[in-house]
Amino acid sequence: MNHNDSIGCSVTECKFHCxxxxYCTLNKIQVTKHEAIAKTSECTDCGSFQS
Ligand code: SF4
Known part of the structure; x- marks a missing residue:
């Protein structure tokens, strides 16, 4: 499976996961946050995830 060497990912539930x-198979992902002010990595998400 072809993947993007620049985007490592361990979210096996995502349809784009290699x-x-x-790795991620997309050329580009959008990283998002779900807090007004992100202070730790736990405040961030992959906005390109799809089940
Ligand atoms: S879209 Fe996001 S969650 Fe899905 S495989 Fe790519 S980096 Fe991982």
Missing amino acids: KDDN
């Missing part, structure tokens, strides 16, 4: 070696 099952072979934990």
